[in-house]
Structure formats: structure tokens, C-alpha cells
Amino acid sequence: MVDKETVLKVAQLSKLKLKNEEVEIFSKQFNDILSFVEVLKEVDTEGVLPFYELDLQESYYRDDVAAGSISNEEALLNAPLKEGGFFVVPRVVG
């Protein structure tokens, strides 16, 4: 059973500042979803490799050729806040 505190902790890890009513709804739905996937516990996976270790994907090599990149202007095109060719973020060091 996932309690409200866990939901808040997960929200914090997910960088989501939930509103109070969202915490209520998500707590209930969180439990619904986790009990829904609970059925996987009955599957015998003894000795089974996780899918990402199956090595289905061959590795490809390509020549390491220097190529152009995007311009400063393009990089900033969609920035919500910019100044003098830089992204603007809140102060992080005191």
C-alpha cells in the first residue's frame, strides 16, 4: 500500500509540485495501478535474462567525421527566457 507520503516523495523525485487535490487522486490511482501490475509476481522468471540483456541489437560503427552543429540562435529559439545569447535560470549559487 502506497501512502500519501510516498506519493509526495515520488512527486518530489519527479520534480512535480502537486496540488493537494492531485495528491489525493494520485494516491488512490497509484495503488490501483500497482495492484493491477501485481499479477506479474506469479510469473516464474527464474534464470530468465532481462530483455535489455538479450543482445538483439548489433552495434554499428560509422566514421568519426566532424560535422557542423546548430547555431547559438537556433539553440535559443525556443528558450522561454534568454539574454545575451544565454539561457536564463534562477540563481543557483549564493
Place this chain on the structure above:
Amino acid sequence: MSLWKKTALELSNLIKSKEIKPSEVVQSFIERKRQVEPKIQAYVTDLEEFAIQMAKKLDEEITKLEKIPDLFGIPIAIKDNISTKGIRTTCSSKMLENFVPIYDATVIERLKEQGYVITGKTNLDEFAMGSSTENSAFFTTKNPWDLERVPGGSSGGSAAIVAAAAVPLSLGSDTGGSIRQPAAFCGIVGLKPTYGRVSRYGLVAFASSLDQIGPFSRTVEDAALIMNVIAGKDNRDSTSKDVPVPNYLEEIKKDVKGLKIGLPKEFFTDDLDPQIKDTVLNAVKQLEKEGMSVEEISLPHAKYAIETYYIIAPAEASSNLARFDGVRYGYRTKDYSDLEEMYSKTRNEGFGSEVKRRIMIGTYVLSSGYYDAYYLKAQKVRTLIYQDYVKAFEKVDVIISPTTPDVAFKIGEKSSDPIQMYLSDIFTVSANIATVPAISIPCGFKDNLPVGMQITGKPFDEATILRVAYRYQNIYRFYEKIPME
């Protein structure tokens, strides 16, 4: 006959023989679009004016071309999670409402080389998370067969606009059924290629190990036509594979005699709606008459596919969507006192409920203490599901099932219960889990709503499922019936 009723292949041939001009084709589809779009609301961004200008340019260009490409002058709609340079790409999210990509997806580059005409960017469930388009931050698209019902999702806009014949072709993306389920609900053809068949470069990532781009069309030959263009290795997507791409238009004409159909007993249970079951089995009988053989097979772990999916997909989503931080692109909240608050308010205001739900579930199943019980477990079950398909394809050439457990549901019917919504993908998710290609084609009606049949194939064998679908289309000419006529 009005041009908009024609298939992309017919139009392509008429353009190549210079019997019609690209601008005439585009004009005809625009007139049809003006009729249906106010009712179905398939487009987030309608590019009518842009398409008219583009077609005019193509009218001139064609006089100078020695060889005219297959998709020259063909109008195509694009799901709004595929990057289009200079054209707003929103993912139907407040987070990307004003986002204008600085590059094209590989599939868009390839279509541009052909001289295609983009008609608009289509609505989806926010970030492709959902099965109805009700999770779009903007509006819900309506099903052309019944405007009170959903078109399916997440690629609902791309499906509805093709079903209404306002465009002959569109692109969607499929992570757990997001092409096939809406194709079934809207009575059209929808193909999810093998993982690695079509480049994902420029597709806004949801669950990177499951996502694939694929087409919607009214006929199987049109799906083949566009697959000839978009399939193939791309150096910018390291998971795209260097497997030769056959000419699908030639492949579909081959005989189906001697091919083996497998019917998984896990998909034809007593719980299955009897009308859906009969409709699909009747279609299988028709194929049997064409010389295909039918046998029952077992995919013992397929019944765990939906649960496996709802651990793996959110886990990957929680990681992929971490990039939306309000710094480099997208929405940023108005008031904040520090960085942490800027991030967490931006994300909470920019994402809708389903996206937040999945980010949190994903974060939870990846967090220490729960990783082994959920994420690692799901990854192991994924291996078992994959192996079921490998074994099944040692015996049969294609696997047939219904695409969805029922026909299109009413708007609002499932929107308050996430799990009921998830279950509408119960027959489609296992193809993504197992990486195999699968196509949905119409096979009949229930209560005047289309029923979809899913044909699944071996990895990189899109040719065979298209061939079987094409043969069935010659028996049941589903494309002749157009809604909202």
C-alpha cells in the same frame, strides 16, 4: 469521381502521367477537409494555406523533373509528436504549445525528398500517452463514424483525418497500440513496423524501446507505397537496423497460398465479445479459402503483456520526459523563488494528469527498493513474451487476432478510470513488447462501428503481413465505404 475519394497510389499514377496537377489534388482534399474537420477536429495545426502554396510550387517543379517520385504532390498529415522544421510541434501538450523544431525528423526529410505536401499536424493524447485523444491538452478528436465516440489513440487525429478521406495518408506513432487501435476504431489500415524498421530520429520520445513510426491509409497498397519511402536504416537512430527494404508494392501482389495463420488461444478466450470474435474468425475463414492454413497456437505469457507494458513504458517515459525543465524549450512557470521550485511548478503546470501519472509510476518502479520487484521483473517477463513469439513463428507465418476487445467507445466513458483505458490496448501491446510488426485492417462492423483485425508478422517481415492484408482487402473491399459522405 472526386479526387479526394482516390487512393494515394491512384493519385500518384495520375500525377506521374500528368493527367492531374498536384494543386488539383490538394484543392480537392482541402474542400473535403473543410466539410469534415469542423466536426472531427483532427488537426492541432491546420496547414491549409501552406499546402496550397506548396502545391503551386510543385506544379512548376514537375515540368522540370525527369523522374517523378511516388509521393510527389500527395497530401499527407503528420502526428504532432513528429518534428517538422519551422512548423509548431506540440505533442498536444501545454508544455510544447509554442515549440517550433529546428530540424526535421528523418521520416519528414524522406517525405520532403519525394515532394509530398504536408496538410497539418494532427491531435494526439498528450505525449502519445492514451487511447482516445481525450488526454490532449487542447481538445478531443471525434470518430468520423460516430461523432459521440473517440477515434482511439494516441494517434487519433491521424486516424480520423484519413478515415474521413480528408487526406489519403498520414503518419502516426505506436508505443503500445497507438496506430493500430485508432485504425481499428476508425475503420482504416494502420501499420506498426518492426522496432528498428523506421527511424525514430525526430520522434519525440515516449518509451524509446517500444516507439515506432508508421502509416495510416484507407488501402493496403497505400501503406505499402509510403513504407517504401520511410523504411530503412538511418545513422541518426542507432536502433534502426540495416535490413534490406523490399519493394512492398511488388511484395503485396504475391500469392498467399501455403502461408500459415496462427490463432493464439490466449486472445480468443470466452471473455472476448462474441460479435468481435465471429467477425475476425469469419475473415480468417475467407483467407483459408485463399489457400492459407489455420492452426491454434499458444502465447502463454501474452496475458501479462499489458502489465509488463505499464511498468516498462512509464519507466522509460519518466526518464525521457526529464528533459522538460523550462530552461531550453517549452513552457516555464511564471512565479518561482528558486531553481527547484521553477522545475517542479513548470512541470506540474505544463503536463496533464496522465503524463504526470506515468512519470510518477515510472519514477517509483525505477527507485531503489522497488527496481527489482517491478522494473527488473517486467524486463524478464518481456523476455518471456518475446520468446513466445519467436517460438510461435517457428510454426506459423502470421498471427491473427482482433485489434481491440471492442469497437470505439463513447467520449467520457473511460476517461476517469486509467485502468479501463489501459485495457483497450490488451491485444496490441504485445507486438511492441516483442518488437514484431503488426497491421490492423477493417474486417466488418458491430453496431455500425468498424471492427479491426490484427495481423502480426515475423521481425522485419512487414512484406508478408501486408501481403495477407492486401489479399483480404481484395475479398472485403473495406475502403469503399467512407463515413460522413
